[in-house]
Amino acid sequence: MSISVRNISKSFKKVQALDQISFEVAQGELFGLIGPDGAGKTTLFRILTTLLVADEGSASVFGFDVIDGMNDIRNSVGYMPGKFSLYQDLTVEENLTFFATIFDTTVAENYHLIEDIYVQIEPFKNRRAGALSGGMKQKLALCCALIHQPKVLFLDEPTTGVDPVSRKEFWEMLKRLQQKGITILVSTPYMDEAALCDRIALIQDGKILDINSPEEIVAKHQHVIYDVKASNPHQLISLLKAYPTAHSVYPFGEYVHYTDQSGEFKQEDLHAYLAHNGLKEIVIQPTPATIEDAFMELAN
Amino acid sequence: MSVRDENIIEVEGLTKAFGDFKAVNEISFVVKRGEIFGFLGANGAGKTTAMKMLIGISTPTSGKAKVAGFDVFTSAEDIKKNIGYMSQKFALYDDLTVRENITFFGGIYGLKRQQIKNKSNQLIEELGLEDVKNQLVGSLPLGWKQKISFSVAMLHEPKIVFLDEPTGGVDPITRRQFWEMIYKAADEGTTIFVTTHYMDEAEYCNRVSIMVNGKIEALDTPQKLKEQFKADNMNDVFLKLARG
Incomplete structure (x- = not known):
């Protein structure tokens, strides 16, 4: 299993953000967390990327426990947070080089992974990241999350606020990354994107409503x-x-x-x-x- | 339908240039009173720039525009008094309670104390907020915030309300409740000018315009646009147009 989550719970003061969440993601799978704002998706991402500690339960990513194997996880996953988190005052190229350097690699070494995404923003490589349009920021963030050749990619609402054309392109990019053997956990509030995942978990108010393939979930619907x-x-x-x-x-x-x-x-x-x-x-x-x-x- | 034959927004050749770059390039359209007008376009197409000119916070480079009868060049302050505005980015103050937010915005819009009191009570009742009226807005789910935010933008009974991606990230049920509020406001004669990335919501509009690279490339009812572009739904219309 690429990702394994067992009975994870997390509360913030009075709010139960995650309530006994369990699921597994197989290697090479494109798995979607589908749910609205406030469902607990980001909290789950932060636990799996070792940025937050759960109150209860356990989780592992590529066999590394989120507590004991923190450093191993950080080296082997790529994370694109929902909020744009690159350096606004660095240029496109500087951001990319920076993230490659932190992971002790170079842009040249892993360029094959990002090439078809990067060529779209390359004309703006000397522009500061803060001055990019929403769609371009998103592409740069994806490049930065990929540049150290992660085994697992965590994408927290990569398409929120993005227009339908860019959303479609983004999903085409994800499909290509999946073909390169990368496991992808992606969250989205757009229900139409669920159909593009191998399996999905529907999540609301910190609880999983159902986990299955999109086809199975639709097939189970009771009413005409x-x-x-x-x-x-x-x-x-x-x-x-x-x-x-x-x-x-x-x-x-x-x-x-x-x-x-x-x-x-x-x-x-x-x-x-x-x-x-x-x-x-x-x-x-x-x-x-x-x-x-x-x-x-x-x-x- | 309650759409009336009276132009509430008139735009002709409206342009905004930043240096050599025309973010909005000679757009022209009218919006009728009571209409739900969908203002669509890809990210970076110029929607936000256009909307900023219409709400009186950005002066156009050239062209003409009248909003609620006021000229965007000379009467921006009058426009602001006669419109409501909500966006996902700027909505309510998280550190104020529901009631405090209503009181604050009521004051900003120049309502009298008694009016604010009446409006607050009415709004709290209509939205079923009795239990949470003294809670900080920051503790409420996004969908609730957006509904309150819309009601607050309507406090001073504006002729037009501008909604900038009001339902982004909102759960599917609340998203639909939000549109029922929009329908109700439109039925009562308020003009709705709305942007969205949900193409099913484009279908709820009386008419829809689609911006591509600073220009309006299509403007019609959803039905006519689908016929024109031989598309099954608005998503296909959008993909055909915006992808070029």
Whole structure:
């Protein structure tokens, strides 16, 4: 096992940040921690990268215990924190050289690992890191986390606040790194990114809601989900919520996702109800569940 | 829908240059009163620069813009009084309680003591904050903070509220509750100008503009944009446009 977490708990004053968390990540796996801000993802990263000590439980990374093997872990993992943590006053190139030097290596030695990412920011190599755009900062941070050829990569919300285009590119980069044999633990609040992981843990309020492959998590979803659309989306939401057998009502882009608690649900009845209340252009059709549906069902 | 045929934002040829670099390059559009207007674009496309001009804290290099009837060149102070603004970066004071934050921002917006009291009570009740009203804001979950922050930005009943990535990192359920608050405000006639990186949220807007390298490359209803770009959803529209 690349990463092994056993019954880890951590509290800060009154807040239980992690509550009996256990999971394992296999070598070469791309494992996602999926959950909103405040779920405990960062606390878990800090424990696994030996920056924070858990109250209870144990964890190991590449066979090294997070307490006894602290130095070994620090030498063999790359960590990209959620908050931009490079030196703002150093240039792109200086930051990279700095991180290589600390790990007693050179940029040239491991350039093959970062090449296809670095070429995208190379035109700005003399720019101070603080003056880079969000997308470029993220690429530089990834290069700096990779430059000592880590066995495991910890990425804490690398795509938060990043636009869809850069997010897609970033995930393509992760897939290529995975092919080079690097184990990756990545966290994200974007549910659509979960589908790109081998396995995921859904996490909220310090607890794991489920661990499985994205396909399995979606397959376990109990309710039939209906895409519902009508002329006035705001009114539609209110009306669906007031429908006597409604189970859940969530806006989902162009549609509202509706599930019903009754076994005898008929689309025609719902259609008639909405039409009776003045809605027009009503569409109701079954739709497959997504990770986000599964997450909301488990979190509720 | 409550969108009215009255322009609340009018922008024509608006430009902001930093040296040779045009961060915002001659953008033009109008926003109607009561509209939910999605302002999308990749990181670095110029959204924040454009928004700073519209809220009166950055003077344009050239072009014209009127917000709530006031000119961005000559009446920036009037604009500030007539709009609300919230972003994820600047929201509330973590070291003040919920009630203290409301009182503070009410004061900043020039509300009278009695108004602040009434508004506070109303807001605390609507958001179900009775149990936490005397807690420091810093101890609350992000989703709650964002809901309070939105309500605070609406305290002085602004004509327009500017929301800069209001739901980033917020859990999926709270994110949806947040949009229900937006719908409600829009129904009551407030104009919503919102940026987001969640493309499902772009679908909730009446109209959406997409900025690429300082220019507005597309502007229409989500439905029309999907037809125009032969895309199934707004995410595909965005990828097609912003990737060039």
